[in-house]
Amino acid sequence: MSLSTVVRRDLGPADRIPLGEGREFDVMGQIVAVFRSRNGQIYATQASCPHRGGPLADGLLGGATVICPLHARKFDLETGRSVADDCFLRTYPVYLDDNGHLILDFDTAELPVFEKFE
Amino acid sequence: MSPKQRLVVIGNGMAGARTVEEILSRGGRERFDITVLGEEPHGNYNRILLSKVLSGSQDASEILLNPIDWYADNGVTLKTNSRVTTIDRDAKNVQTADGSLTDYDRLIIATGSRPMVPPFGGLRTEDGALKPGAFVFRTIEDCADIAAYARNCKRATVIGGGLLGLESARGLLEHGVEVHIVHLGSHLMEAQLDRQAAEILKRTLETMGLHIHLGRSTKCILGEDRVEGLAFADGETLNCCMTIISCGIVPNVQLAKDCGLTVKRGIVTDDQMRSVDDPDIFVVGECAEHRGRVYGLVAPLWHQGQVLADVITDTNPKALYPGSKLATKLKVMGVDLATMGITEPEGDDEVVQFNESRRGRYKKLIIRDGTLVGAILLGETEKAATLLQAFDRGSALPEDRAQLLFSLEGNKAEASVVDAPDDTQVCNCNGVCKSAIVNCVKGGRKSLKMVMEATRAGTGCGSCKAQVQQLVEWAADGAVEEDPTVHYYVPGVPLAKPELVAAVKSHELKSVSRVFDALADGREDPGSKMGLASLLKQIWGADYEDERDARYINDRVHANIQKDRTFSVIPRIYGGVTSADQLRRIADAADKYEARMVKITGGQRIDLLGIKKEDLPDVWKDLGMPSGHAYAKAFRTCKTCVGTDFCRYGLGDSTKLGIEIETRFQGLESPGKLKLATAGCPRNCSEAYVKDVGAVAVEGGRWEIYVGGAAGAHVRKGDLLCTVDSHPDVLLYVGRFLQYYRENAKYLERTYGFVERIGIAKIRAVVVEDSEELATHLDHAMQQSVDAYVDPWLEAEQPVSVHQFASQLVGASE
Numbered sequence: 001m002s003l004s005t006v007v008r009r010d011l012g013p014a015d016r017i018p019l020g021e022g023r024e025f026d027v028m029g030q031i032v033a034v035f036r037s038r039n040g041q042i043y044a045t046q047a048s049c050p051h052r053g054g055p056l057a058d059g060l061l062g063g064a065t066v067i068c069p070l071h072a073r074k075f076d077l078e079t080g081r082s083v084a085d086d087c088f089l090r091t092y093p094v095y096l097d098d099n100g101h102l103i104l105d106f107d108t109a110e111l112p113v114f115e116k117f118e
Numbered sequence: 119m120s121p122k123q124r125l126v127v128i129g130n131g132m133a134g135a136r137t138v139e140e141i142l143s144r145g146g147r148e149r150f151d152i153t154v155l156g157e158e159p160h161g162n163y164n165r166i167l168l169s170k171v172l173s174g175s176q177d178a179s180e181i182l183l184n185p186i187d188w189y190a191d192n193g194v195t196l197k198t199n200s201r202v203t204t205i206d207r208d209a210k211n212v213q214t215a216d217g218s219l220t221d222y223d224r225l226i227i228a229t230g231s232r233p234m235v236p237p238f239g240g241l242r243t244e245d246g247a248l249k250p251g252a253f254v255f256r257t258i259e260d261c262a263d264i265a266a267y268a269r270n271c272k273r274a275t276v277i278g279g280g281l282l283g284l285e286s287a288r289g290l291l292e293h294g295v296e297v298h299i300v301h302l303g304s305h306l307m308e309a310q311l312d313r314q315a316a317e318i319l320k321r322t323l324e325t326m327g328l329h330i331h332l333g334r335s336t337k338c339i340l341g342e343d344r345v346e347g348l349a350f351a352d353g354e355t356l357n358c359c360m361t362i363i364s365c366g367i368v369p370n371v372q373l374a375k376d377c378g379l380t381v382k383r384g385i386v387t388d389d390q391m392r393s394v395d396d397p398d399i400f401v402v403g404e405c406a407e408h409r410g411r412v413y414g415l416v417a418p419l420w421h422q423g424q425v426l427a428d429v430i431t432d433t434n435p436k437a438l439y440p441g442s443k444l445a446t447k448l449k450v451m452g453v454d455l456a457t458m459g460i461t462e463p464e465g466d467d468e469v470v471q472f473n474e475s476r477r478g479r480y481k482k483l484i485i486r487d488g489t490l491v492g493a494i495l496l497g498e499t500e501k502a503a504t505l506l507q508a509f510d511r512g513s514a515l516p517e518d519r520a521q522l523l524f525s526l527e528g529n530k531a532e533a534s535v536v537d538a539p540d541d542t543q544v545c546n547c548n549g550v551c552k553s554a555i556v557n558c559v560k561g562g563r564k565s566l567k568m569v570m571e572a573t574r575a576g577t578g579c580g581s582c583k584a585q586v587q588q589l590v591e592w593a594a595d596g597a598v599e600e601d602p603t604v605h606y607y608v609p610g611v612p613l614a615k616p617e618l619v620a621a622v623k624s625h626e627l628k629s630v631s632r633v634f635d636a637l638a639d640g641r642e643d644p645g646s647k648m649g650l651a652s653l654l655k656q657i658w659g660a661d662y663e664d665e666r667d668a669r670y671i672n673d674r675v676h677a678n679i680q681k682d683r684t685f686s687v688i689p690r691i692y693g694g695v696t697s698a699d700q701l702r703r704i705a706d707a708a709d710k711y712e713a714r715m716v717k718i719t720g721g722q723r724i725d726l727l728g729i730k731k732e733d734l735p736d737v738w739k740d741l742g743m744p745s746g747h748a749y750a751k752a753f754r755t756c757k758t759c760v761g762t763d764f765c766r767y768g769l770g771d772s773t774k775l776g777i778e779i780e781t782r783f784q785g786l787e788s789p790g791k792l793k794l795a796t797a798g799c800p801r802n803c804s805e806a807y808v809k810d811v812g813a814v815a816v817e818g819g820r821w822e823i824y825v826g827g828a829a830g831a832h833v834r835k836g837d838l839l840c841t842v843d844s845h846p847d848v849l850l851y852v853g854r855f856l857q858y859y860r861e862n863a864k865y866l867e868r869t870y871g872f873v874e875r876i877g878i879a880k881i882r883a884v885v886v887e888d889s890e891e892l893a894t895h896l897d898h899a900m901q902q903s904v905d906a907y908v909d910p911w912l913e914a915e916q917p918v919s920v921h922q923f924a925s926q927l928v929g930a931s932e
Contacts, residue, residue: 011929017920020667021674024926030924038667058671062610062634062644065354068628069679072577074645075185083505084572097420104929 016040022057027106032092033057035066035077035103043077044104046092047071050087072106122151125430126212128202128220128373130156130783132165133403133419134228135184138194140427147193149431153188153214153220154702155200161185166416169449171261172289178258183910202229204376205398211929224398224430227385229370229758231404231414232256235363239338239349246403251345251360254284264362268293271359275299275348277336278668279306279771281448283364285720286448289327298329298356300336300348310446310457314473315480315494322453322497323476331356367414369405384412384836389438390686391426400426409441418442421492445506447499456502458509459492460484467491470519481523490515490522503536510873513591514596518874524758535585536592544585545577555586559593565601566590566607571588581831607865608650610634610643622657629655647864652751655787656860660906666919672749675923676910677734680727681748684714684747685734687726689743690784693758693776694795695721700743707740721793723748732898732925742908744784751866753786753856754793757805761798768798770815775845779813780851783856785907789863791874810869811855813848816841821848825881835872837878852883854893857900 009027014036017023022035024047031047032055040065049056054070064077075082080089093105125141127134138152146152146256156162160182168564170176189196199213211221222688222886233254235241243249251271253264254631263721266276268290275288277508279301299306306315306323320330331671332668336904340355347357369384379395380386381435381926384396384407391406393399403419413419421442428437443456461484463469468485483505484492489512505522508515540553550573558569561600570576576583582610591598603609607618618637627633629651634642647668657913672678677685685706692702696821704724708716714728723746731752738745747754786792806812808829820841827836829891839855842848857880863872873881883889885896915924 009929011927016920016927018666018921020665021919023921023924026926039640052681053683054672055679056636058674058683059649060644061667061668062647063643066643070681071574074571084574089749101190 005108007044007106008110009104009106010097011104014100015103016098016102020061022058022059024055025104027104028108030106032106033060033061034094034104037063037077038059039063040095042094042102043091045075045077045080045089049073050082050089056089122149123223124221125150125152125226126220127152127154127224127226127228128205128212129230129245129403129405130154130158130196130535131160131230131403132162132183132416133229133423134226134418135162135232137228137423137426139184140423141431142192142194143269144427144431145433145556146427146435150224151195152193153195153197153222155197155214155220157199157201158259160258161188161196163258165256166449167287168255168258168261171258172255172286173263173292173451174265174289175292177449179259197379202366202373202838205294205373207377207399208796210398215828221610225400226426226430227393227399227401227405227661228403229373229405233363233764234366235367236336236365238336240341242285242337249339249341249345250343251341252339253360253362254485255282255362255364264290264360267360268295271295273298273358275358275361276364277361277365278364279303279330279332280309280364280366280468281307284323284448285450286362286364288323288453294504295360296329297327298358299323299329299333300332300334300350300356302335304333304412306332307448307457310461311494312461312482313494314475315461315482315496316473318473318478318496319453321475322617326452328383333810336746337877344357344637348541348669352726352744363836367404367796369407369412371405374401374405381407383407389425390439391422391427391439392429400430401856402426407440411441413442413444415444415446417445417622417623424521427683444511447502454497454499456506457493458506459490460495461492469472470523472523483519483522485519488515489513489662506538507588507591509783511591511598523589535588545573545575545578546572547582550575552589555589556593559590564590564594564597564599567601568599579831606642607653608646610646611638611650612643613637618653619657622654628658628661629665630653630668631665632663642764652787652789652865659902662921663779664923674919675731675734677731677747677749682728683913684730685729686728687713687734687741687749688723688748689738689741689745690780691743692780692784693773695758695773695777696724701927702797703741703743707737709738710740719866721746721748722757724754730925731924734923735917738911738914745911747785747910750785750787751791753780753783753790754791755807756780757784757793757795759798761796765798767801768797768815769817770798770819770821771845772798772804772813775813775848778849779852782853782904785910786856786903788856788860789865790868792869794852795853805829808833809836810840811852812836818841819844823848823855825853826869826878828868828870831868832868834874837873837881839878839882851885853904854896854898855881857896857903858892861899862895 011025017036020038022033025032032047033047035043036054051067054068058069067074075089080091080104094101097103140838164181164183168179171178202212203215204213211219213219215803233256273296274290275298276283279302287297287299327362327487329704335351336348337351338349345361347582348357349355371385374385375381381394384405385401386407387401391400391402402422422439425437425439428434464482466680466891470483474479479497482494490509495502517715542552544552555575558573563569563572569590569841576586589615625636630647633650649669666674677687700732708726711733713726717725719725756779758773761772792810794811795804795809797806798815808827812824824836825839825840830836859872
């Protein structure tokens with residue numbers, strides 16, 4: 001078992017993401033979608049839709065819901081649950097620091113798993 | 119465990135046997151010792167199909183529903199040839215003709231009905247039996263007797279032109295007999311048909327060889343020892359050697375009357391099919407009178423049997439039978455006829471009618487307060503299942519009433535989805551089969567929206583949505599939950615389009631986020647954003663405050679997203695006419711940006727596929743051509759043929775006109791995408807007849823303008839809007855039509871749906887004849903939109919949002 005170590009990453013100023021949209025970030029080789037909702041919240045999830053790999057960061061965002069641009073699967077960004085309840089997104093803790101930077105907490109224990117797929 | 123109760127059923131007809139089946143399916147075998155007393159020597163058979171036995175198209179054995187073995191297999195005691203003579207309610211037993219007694223705890227009376235035989239003179243022999251050659255038509259034995267007698271008969275009469283009379287007359291015809299129908303009324307099947315339908319039916323039957331006499335009152339049967347003819351009240355006579363009396367039915371109620379149960383026309387029951395006098399006696403079928411009505415059709419009787427079984431087995435002690443709406447089908451070879459409800463309109467009822475008597479086709483619908491209350495379908499009944507459902511449920515009807523009468527092109531499968539096998543794939547985009555939809559409804563999701571979200575059926579191209587809706591209604595069995603959002607313009611703002619437009623204007627809401635703030639308690643719905651953006655842009659034009667997050671990704675980056683996250687780039691090629699220079703630039707861009715495929719599109723353009731998002735601006739710059747808008751709900755292309763320049767058939771310069779159209783309307787946003795074409799002659803090489811708008815040159819220097827065509831998931835030939843003399847006139851009327859469509863269509867409604875919904879007559883009046891004095895406004899609004907056109911690919915030089923074309927960002931601390 002690899003040790004679980006939480007790494008904290010600064011993704012830069014929040015306004016790198018236009019209000020109401022999402023952008024993908026490369027975090028130590030792993031791609032994460034970060035969303036800046038007009039409801040004031042920031043969300044971070046896995047970047048690809050579990051259905052057919054659609055880029056969720058390019059989806060339409062409203063409140064805590066994102067719609068995948070490929071086949072319109074809908075997800076709740078807080079829980080990662082799909083509206084049809086047939087698949088899940090991995091979610092990551094993310095917040096704004098005092099400088100208005102996006103801070104993402106990331107568990108390195110997951111990295112080897114992803115390397116296996118590379 | 120309490121001992122089993124004795125359940126006795128009098129009558130082994132369709133109602134009695136079906137009710138026993140329903141009781142067994144609710145665990146009745148454990149609760150009851152069931153005894154069925156039947157007068158006929160058979161098991162139970164489908165009486166409805168007797169006319170087919172008479173005509174010889176089915177054998178008597180084929181219409182058996184429950185053979186004798188079935189009863190034993192299910193632990194039911196069947197006593198055939200057992201005519202019940204008395205019911206003793208005090209002793210709780212019944213006596214049969216052979217004198218034997220059968221005790222009961224619960225009793226079901228299903229004695230059915232018998233033919234009504236009017237007191238014609240000379241009908242009976244001295245012993246009271248029908249004279250040889252006179253028959254009724256009710257049992258398998260009657261069938262055999264009639265067929266045997268017909269062998270030596272040249273001419274037969276059938277007295278009565280109702281449902282059963284016509285069926286038996288048609289059956290007799292197959293025996294090589296000349297058949298005359300003698301009907302008292304002034305038209306056939308008065309209970310189910312109006313005069314027009316009856317007249318067409320009469321002609322259809324006459325072409326089959328039936329002779330029909332209307333308004334004839336039969337007085338007596340002629341002949342000493344056997345039937346030799348009929349004599350009528352007006353003194354006329356008609357020779358025949360046999361006659362079948364089909365004058366209706368009378369419920370068999372004598373047993374019930376004798377034991378003191380309340381009997382009017384039938385044995386009176388409550389809403390649980392229980393006798394109003396005795397809690398242990400139930401009544402079902404044609405002998406029952408429920409809320410003043412006696413039913414002679416099979417569907418009501420099935421429903422009664424289910425309620426009775428629910429109650430008697432305690433499966434649902436509160437089950438209620440609410441009464442039935444009447445619908446029938448005529449089972450006569452060569453005649454398609456389905457009827458339901460009333461035959462003539464009352465008061466303000468709306469009537470939709472189609473009459474093509476030459477081909478024996480007649481359709482009539484009666485609509486009251488938006489729901490179907492009556493229908494006659496003669497000569498073509500393919501819409502019967504759909505209509506029956508609408509009639510039964512009182513469900514909402516399509517605005518375009520023609521859809522109720524005809525299976526419009528492309529919708530052939532729609533009518534039958536309810537009858538289709540479970541594994542039928544309904545949604546061909548997402549591969550959802552009928553059973554998945556039905557199970558989803560049975561699992562508790564009882565609205566179209568919920569089912570679509572859960573199964574994804576209907577969420578692809580959307581062409582199966584009507585079928586999914588139909589299945590939801592059917593599977594929910596009347597318990598469809600009305601989803602209020604269907605009335606909203608977008609699901610996330612609880613207002614229909616007119617109210618929403620009014621609110622947007624009065625609050626001066628110029629951006630999508632302000633609409634959510636003002637009209638949806640600040641709750642943003644991502645699925646509503648694009649629809650709102652389209653509407654706001656329509657309302658505010660240049661003053662619209664564009665928020666890029668309200669756009670779909672394609673409209674943020676002006677390219678069409680592909681399954682592998684790359685994009686497709688289609689530059690505008692006006693009228694499909696390109697040049698060597700353009701082709702060189704396209705080829706160079708394809709090489710430089712490693713396009714994975716270079717494809718000629720259906721719209722006469724060239725598609726570079728597999729372009730990375732971050733390369734889009736550079737590709738556009740290298741191409742030096744404007745966007746083709748192949749990703750947007752907007753004007754896309756105008757296909758052309760080579761017109762008069764080269765083609766030896768060309769009548770008009772379709773190439774030049776196409777380029778003019780595309781130059782004028784390029785990028786014009788609209789509720790749905792717009793694909794246009796011009797054709798230099800009616801050979802239609804550019805498919806102008808099936809485009810949203812098509813201009814077709816005709817001899818004499820004129821152009822026909824077609825609108826509302828489609829050749830995608832839905833196929834439709836456009837309607838002719840008008841014929842004009844010049845290119846400027848084509849541009850004028852096309853522009854005016856497009857603006858009218860933009861202002862009045864629902865979001866995502868293509869022109870084919872819009873034109874069908876509004877109707878070409880109305881559109882022509884507004885656009886061509888200016889009946890509503892809108893032309894000036896429409897032309898002006900269109901000119902403003904045309905003037906506001908900006909090539910979105912100029913954003914290559916000036917991105918409008920941060921990292922607009924970025925694929926991935928990296929963290930500040932990397």
